[in-house]
Amino acid sequence: MHTLDQLRSGQLKGITRLDLSASLTHFPEEIFTLADSLEVLNLSGNRLSDLPEDLHRLHRLQVLFCSENRFEHVPESVGSCPNLRMVGFKSNRIRELSAGALPPRLRWLILTDNCLETLPDELGDCSELQKLMLAGNRLRDLPASLARLHKLELLRIAANQLPALPDFLLQLPSLAWLAHAGNPFAEASAPESHTPDVRWGDLHPGEVLGQGASGIIHRADWQRADGQRQPVALKLFKGQMTSDGTPQSEMAACLTVGQHPNLIGAIGRVVDHPQGEQGLLLSLVEPRFSILAGPPSLQSCSRDVYPSEWRVPFVKALRVASGIASALRHLHARGVTHGDLYGHNILIDEAGNALLGDFGAASFLPAAAPSQHGLLQRIEVRAFGILLEELLQRCEVPGEHAAQLAELVRRCQQPEVGARPGFIEIDAALAGLL
Incomplete structure (x- = not known):
């Protein structure tokens, strides 16, 4: 994190990224002294409610983060920045997004956890848009113009007030990662769970194993009713909005x-927590497992990041793909889409x-719209096709299998959503190769 003193003294001259959180109520004019180098500007965690009209003077700016401030609108000066591609105003008080606030080269827009009731029709003119995050x-409703977003790959519309899922979304040719839980149309969709309740008093929490946007995961021992102690992972939810949706939906x-x-x-x-926290017991993952890939970067936008030198034996890649296809077949059979099928959410x-x-x-899957189920499942098939392609790019595919797997990748990613295969077919095809 940088400081105002560093900025004002000229120590930051020539930097490409500025991170400034100092309870700012006004945009520091000294930022313009970095105009010839600055590409990433992070002003999150301040008290800002507007930006200067001449923000376009930052002519090299590509990424702007203004999360956790006091904005009630996205400033129109944001739309005048010629090279701005990623805009983030998460957790503000934004009620208005005007057409003029949309930069011409926009690829990634984050407006999670705000107060938006409408979107401008002109959002559909953002032809380069790949990620649109509107949860919370x-x-x-959503403007019908979004049907023109042919490059849109990731869409988060969970925890809004949508009475129905618009049919045009399900025909977007590139959409692969969709989260829509927590809307009125989804409230009656969840089937009854047969997973047992576990009393807090039967748990013995231990060290923290990790944490994410929605909660903290501990190692724990569970004293089961049969007297056995079982090692488990205990996830305690933070109870806040994430970029994907709510902990309740998860x-x-x-x-x-x-x-x-x-x-x-x-x-x-987990029930009977003394502070009323919500929690889940999860299977404890053995330490031999590691994350398949890193999450997307500011540069890759919608694609995971793999180590440049990483290679994988073909049989191992095939086992990974086959196992994930089997898991997705299981999810879809139970009326659930994962929504975030990425290598960074897979352990191998x-x-x-x-x-x-x-x-x-x-x-x-929305209970009141069974006609949408197949298309929603096949949106996720495209995400699997991207994952399969990433794995095959990092191994030597035997000649006798190359054409079949290339065709499977093509079919999973083809732009006509309804023509993609389902996971029953994909699972069978990969299991046959193994």
Whole structure:
């Protein structure tokens, strides 16, 4: 994190990224002294409510973060920045997004956790847009112009007030990662869970294993009713909005899908917590597993980041792909889409055994719209096609399998959503190769 003193003294001359959190109520004019170098400007965690009209003077600016401030609108000066591609105004008080606030080269827009009730029709003119994150607003409809977003790959519309899922979204040719839980149309969609409740008094929490946007995961011992002590992972939710949706939606999905050999599945729901916190018991992952890939970067936008030198034996890659296809077949059979099928949410071991986790973007197939189920599932098929392609690019594919797998990748990613294969077919095809 940089300081105002560093900025004002000229120590930061020539930097490409500025991170400044200093309870700012006004935009420091000294930032313009960095105009010839600055590409990433992070002003999150301040008290700002506007930006200068001449923001375009930062002519090299590509990324702007203004999360956790006091904005009630996205400043129109943002739209005048010629090279701005990523804009983030998460957790403000934004009620208005005007057409003039949309930069011409916009690829990634984050407006999570605000107060938006409408979106401008002109959003559909952002032809380069790949990621659109709108969870936790007050949207009652989406403009039909979004049907023109042919490059849109990731869409987060969870926890809004949408009475129905617009059909045109399900025909977007590039859409692969969709989260829509927590809207009125989804409220009656969750089937009853048969996962047991686990009393807090039967748990003995231990060290923290990790934490994410929605909660903290501890190692714990569970004193079961049969007297046995079982090592488990205990996830305690923070109870706040994430970029994907709400912890409540994540819990409901986890409890519904239950156990599968290729899932980090839920064992039970925690009840009787002394502070009323919500929690889940999850299978404890053995230490031999590691994350398949890193999350997307500011440069890669919608694609995971793999180590440049990483290569994988073909059989291992095939086992990973087959295991994940089997897990998705299981999810879809239970009326759930994962919504975030990425390598960074997959753990693998040396043999190619794979575990899919992180249900923060999971959604239930809408009960009132059965005609949409197949298309929603095949949006996720495109995400799998991208994952399969990434794996095959990093191994030597035997000649006798190359054409078949290339065709499978093509079919999974083809722009006509309804013509993609389902996971029953994909699972069978990959299992046959193994």
